[in-house]
Amino acid sequence: MNPALFLDRDGIINRRRVDDYVKRWEEFEFLPDIFGLLPKAHAAGFVVIVVTNQRGIARGLMTEQDLAEIHRQMQQELQQRTGHRVDAIYHCPHGRADGCDCRKPKPGMLLQAAAEHNISLAESWLVGDSESDVQAGIAAGCRAVLVDAAAPTSTVAETVAESVATTLASAWKYINTHATRGKSQNLISSKHQ
């Protein structure tokens, strides 16, 4: 069984579009920390899995095909720039009223990923920029770090995450030093590199 690093997409891998969705590749803007994180997470033994709510599909603003094309381009650029790609991408296309099991804060995407990728959820982590991400991670039995650029002045006291980081890079630092099970020996030694 492998530990996973579950990553939210919008606000973690790419810039979140306020009151909008990333509907085509031209609207996708990488946040820089992902390029450093991906090789390190793989070297530390994590399976890296994206779990993303994409309600724009339910709202008819984009199609499944549009999303697949965005993710194809995302993977291609990650490969070009880091030599790594994320190991899987799960998305929820549903709306708030659809009552699905996959839309975060529900843990459905993480549970499906665990079954399909031989993941040990108790050794896995979720990193997201919304409390609903953190709640999905905790509900799945993972540990979670909230990324909040405005911390500590924002309302992070409300979070159920075990740590709040201002960037993805600092979230990774926390995970790398606090992962205590599974491949922890690799994790602990890699921090000195």
Ligand SMILES: [Mg+2]
């Ligand atoms: Mg997000």
Ligand SMILES: [Zn+2]
């Ligand atoms: Zn769903």
